[in-house]
Amino acid sequence: GAGVSQSPSNKVTEKGKDVELRCDPISGHTALYWYRQSLGQGLEFLIYFQGNSAPDKSGLPSDRFSAERTGGSVSTLTIQRTQQEDSAVYLCASSLYPPGLAGGYNEQFFGPGTRLTVL
């Protein structure tokens, strides 16, 4: 596939359950980003990976949120003990270059998102 893919496209879960969201970035892209978009709101940056490491996790909204990236490719965002306020569309993006290289040029390619609904 040519683009960023995410799965599942929709997830409905009960409050208190754990969920895992998956992102497959574009092959060869070194940087991977997770964002959250609540209904009618702008995009909220969550976390960024350069390779397998996440230099900055401060954007994660609580310690119930965690993310990992293995093999410099696929990433998983895990939300433990989900709450209703976690309901949102979770978007993943990847870019060929990390921030700061190529003169600041850092086009991010977004996936279609996972719509999470916590009942």
Next chain:
Amino acid sequence: DAKTTQPTSMDCAEGRAANLPCNHSTISGNEYVYWYRQIHSQGPQYIIHGLKNNETNEMASLIITEDRKSSTLILPHATLRDTAVYYCIVRRDSGGGADGLTFGKGTHLIIQP
């Protein structure tokens, strides 16, 4: 990163040029202006970016004022498929740092048939 101000919504007739303004009066010298758009139920899509000079690509043109405090995204011949929320973002060259994009509410552009 500098804050941006955009109108909440705009209408444009199909086939006409759509001009979307953005104010970024606190922009600093190493900050770039990026534009993304988000069509309903899709992820955001990169459109164009610039630093000082005006830029043009196959999608749009970006006009940045000389003082860099504002910019205008121009879609030269708008089509119904251009109906989307357009986000103007000012973002520094982070030098290898970890910051992602921060989107505000953007401008909801509605192309009228």
